C-alpha cells in the first residue's frame with residue numbers, strides 16, 4: 570500500500586513566551602491508502618490539534634504534513650472532516666440535501682452533479698427519504714449521518730473524523746460505527762479517526778496509534794489483528810479484541826518511560842491487568858457522567 574498521508578516531526582505550540590503551550594511534538598507517522606487508522610489518547614493530549622494541523626486549519630510550529638506527497642498548507646479539496654458536534658456543523662436553514670450539497674458549491678460542480686452526488690451519499694448513509702427535511706427535524710444520530718454524507722459527497726481521498734460518535738447514545742454509536750465500516754469497505758476510503766474510546770479504536774481500526782499525555786507524541790502503533798468483517802457482539806467478545814483493548818489501556822495508563830526510567834521494575838501481568846481494569850472503569854464512569862451532563 571502507498572502512503573496517503575505523512576506526518577513528519579510535527580510540533581505545535583500555542584502562544585509564545587511564558588504562557589506558551591506545546592500541544593503536540595515529535596509526531597511521525599504515515600497512513601496508507603485504504604487504511605482506517607484510529608488515534609486514541611487521554612483527554613486534552615492534543616488529538617484535535619493534530620487533526621487541525623492535518624486538515625490545514627492551523628499551521629504547525631514545526632514539521633510537515635503531506636497528502637499524496639504534497640505539503641498541506643491550507644485545507645486540500647480532497648480532504649473532508651467530520652466533527653463531533655453535528656449540531657453546530659450543519660446549517661439549520663438548509664435542508665438535508667442543501668447541507669450535503671453545500672461544500673460542492675465552492676468546487677465549481679454543476680447543479681445537476683451536486684444533486685446526484687448528494688442523493689447518492691444520502692443513500693449510502695440510509696437517509697434517502699430525508700432529503701427535504703431540516704437538521705432540527707432529525708435525531709442526533711441522523712444529523713451525524715448527514716455530516717458523514719456531506720463528507721462522502723466530496724469524494725475525499727482522506728476522511729478525517731474527530732470524535733465523530735462521542736455525542737450520540739450508545740446504541741446509535743454502534744450503528745454509526747458499523748455504518749462507517751460498511752461505507753469504508755464499499756468505497757476503499759482512507760480514514761483517520763480520533764477517539765478517546767479505547768474499545769471504539771480497536772473495533773474500527775486496522776491500526777491504533779496511542780498518544781501520550783500533552784504534549785502528545787506516539788507511544789505505540791499497534792496493528793489490529795482482527796478479521797476485516799467486524800461484529801458488535803462477537804468481535805468485542807473475541808480474545809484478540811480483549812487482549813488489544815487491554816494493551817491500549819495499559820499504554821494509556823502506564824506509557825513506556827524509555828531510557829529516562831530504566832530501573833523501574835516491570836509490574837506483574839496481574840498488576841498490569843488490574844491497572845488496565847481500573848483505567849477502563851474510570852473511563853466508563855467519566856463517559857457516564859459526561860453523558861448525564863449533556
Ligand SMILES: Nc1ncnc2c1ncn2[C@@H]1O[C@H](COP(=O)(O)OP(=O)(O)OP(=O)(O)O)[C@@H](O)[C@H]1O
Nearest residue numbers: 583590592611612613614615616617618619765783
Ligand atoms: N487555541 C488554543 N490556544 C491555547 N491552547 C490550546 C488551544 N487549543 C487547544 N489548546 C491546548 O492544547 C492542548 C491540546 O488540546 P486539544 O484540543 O488538541 O486536545 P484533545 O486531545 O483533542 O482534547 P479532548 O480530548 O478534550 O478533545 C490542551 O491543553 C488545550 O488546552
